[in-house]
Amino acid sequence: MLENIQNTVDQVASGVVREQANKTDEGNFPRAGIDALGKAGVLGLLSSKDVGGQGGGMRDVTMAVERIARECASTAMVVTMHFSGVAVLEQFAPREVRQAVAKGEHLSTLALSEAGSRSHFWAPLSTAEKKNDVVVLNAKKSFSTAASNATAYVWSSKPVAAEGLSTLWLVPAKTPGVRVPSPFNGLGLRGNDSAPIVAENAQIPEAARLGKDGQGMSIMLEIVLPFFNVMSTAVSVGLMETATARTVAHVTQTSFEHANSKIADLPTIRAYVARMRLKTDMARALLLDTLDAVEKGRPDAVLRVLESKAGAAEAASDVLDLAMRVCGGAAFRKDVGVERLFRDARASTVMSPTTDLLYEFIGKAACGMELFA
Numbered sequence: 016m017l018e019n020i021q022n023t024v025d026q027v028a029s030g031v032v033r034e035q036a037n038k039t040d041e042g043n044f045p046r047a048g049i050d051a052l053g054k055a056g057v058l059g060l061l062s063s064k065d066v067g068g069q070g071g072g073m074r075d076v077t078m079a080v081e082r083i084a085r086e087c088a089s090t091a092m093v094v095t096m097h098f099s100g101v102a103v104l105e106q107f108a109p110r111e112v113r114q115a116v117a118k119g120e121h122l123s124t125l126a127l128s129e130a131g132s133r134s135h136f137w138a139p140l141s142t143a144e145k146k147n148d149v150v151v152l153n154a155k156k157s158f159s160t161a162a163s164n165a166t167a168y169v170w171s172s173k174p175v176a177a178e179g180l181s182t183l184w185l186v187p188a189k190t191p192g193v194r195v196p197s198p199f200n201g202l203g204l205r206g207n208d209s210a211p212i213v214a215e216n217a218q219i220p221e222a223a224r225l226g227k228d229g230q231g232m233s234i235m236l237e238i239v240l241p242f243f244n245v246m247s248t249a250v251s252v253g254l255m256e257t258a259t260a261r262t263v264a265h266v267t268q269t270s271f272e273h274a275n276s277k278i279a280d281l282p283t284i285r286a287y288v289a290r291m292r293l294k295t296d297m298a299r300a301l302l303l304d305t306l307d308a309v310e311k312g313r314p315d316a317v318l319r320v321l322e323s324k325a326g327a328a329e330a331a332s333d334v335l336d337l338a339m340r341v342c343g344g345a346a347f348r349k350d351v352g353v354e355r356l357f358r359d360a361r362a363s364t365v366m367s368p369t370t371d372l373l374y375e376f377i378g379k380a381a382c383g384m385e386l387f388a
């Protein structure tokens with residue numbers, strides 16, 4: 016793992032990302048944090064050294080995301096989507112785009128989910144038609160993190176001519192005909208700008224295609240899904256770590272003055288804290304084992320990639336439910352610092368592949384069935 020860059024991530028996370036976290040939760044994109052991460056070389060962590068990047072791998076970006084998530088899950092999810100896109104760009108984008116990513120001058124994201132096929136991201140309904148020298152896009156994307164702040168989208172459509180379910184494109188955010196019709200105003204991850212995007216007869220060059228026509232599904236499943244799932248797991252783990260620490264701080268420092276005791280003196284409270292600690296540590300252990308499985312090409316790597324996101328998302332919802340209960344009425348106030356995490360932790364369950372889709376895939380894998388038969 017690249018130790019120096021993790022120290023840099025730690026500095027930016029404990030500095031500007033922490034300072035901006037509450038402002039970000041008011042619905043503001045974490046521009047200062049993202050710029051600081053770009054300037055420090057962190058957004059180029061996955062870019063290879065031959066284009067000026069750090070040459071890191073899945074473990075490096077996952078650890079970076081986990082550290083950022085301990086301060087601000089909105090920022091961590093913007094970074095997650097950036098690296099999920101960069102994993103594709105590194106393989107298929109032109110050199111100048113990869114160089115801009117490495118320099119921290121290109122913020123990537125995924126524009127996969129659509130109003131029509133919803134969480135079934137592998138089956139876009141949006142179209143790409145070849146007309147003379149250009150490709151014409153029409154689409155209704157339902158959510159794209161950093162929609163109004165990304166440089167370009169890793170974008171899915173139906174294939175132009177080939178067999179298959181989808182084709183991927185690199186679509187610059189400023190492409191005429193591409194627009195964000197309404198801003199994101201969500202329950203959690205309020206700063207991550209996960210707005211819809213519409214394309215109306217937007218023209219891009221055929222060279223903007225990422226991979227072959229019709230290759231989108233295999234790129235999504237083989238490249239995007241492992242990176243996205245593992246980093247989402249890291250966001251959940253980071254949220255749980257901070258929730259547990261803040262809950263412990265609250266119950267050990269808050270007194271029932273009339274009884275000369277602390278909240279932590281109640282055995283039921285300590286049992287709840289124990290469950291929080293246990294679930295956090297179990298999710299972290301699963302995350303680390305997933306990285307190990309992927310790096311070593313273990314036969315259970317695909318299963319672990321599917322399990323880790325589902326397990327950590329559910330654990331994070333449970334841990335944050337417990338944090339709200341254990342910290343009592345005080346938890347409803349912002350100063351205790353768990354209610355933002357409670358809202359943020361819900362998102363991973365419904366971000367695709369959603370927990371219920373993952374249960375379906377894990378069940379099929381466990382029963383020896385084809386995942387997409």
Ligand SMILES: Cc1cc2nc3c(=O)[nH]c(=O)nc-3n(C[C@H](O)[C@H](O)[C@H](O)COP(=O)(O)OP(=O)(O)OC[C@H]3O[C@@H](n4cnc5c(N)ncnc54)[C@H](O)[C@@H]3O)c2cc1C
Pocket residue numbers: 096124125126127128129132133134135136157158159160161201203204207209362365366367368369370371372375
């Ligand atoms: C904060 C946030 C950020 C996001 N960022 C991005 C992004 O950057 N890029 C992007 O492309 N998308 C993004 N998304 C979209 C996300 O990935 C999902 O596509 C979206 O949340 C699904 O919502 P929906 O209402 O369409 O779900 P629906 O598809 O309507 O699902 C409704 C329910 O049905 C369940 N369900 C669906 N299919 C099955 C099945 N086969 N078996 C069992 N249960 C099933 C789901 O689990 C869910 O519980 C984001 C979403 C959120 C909330």
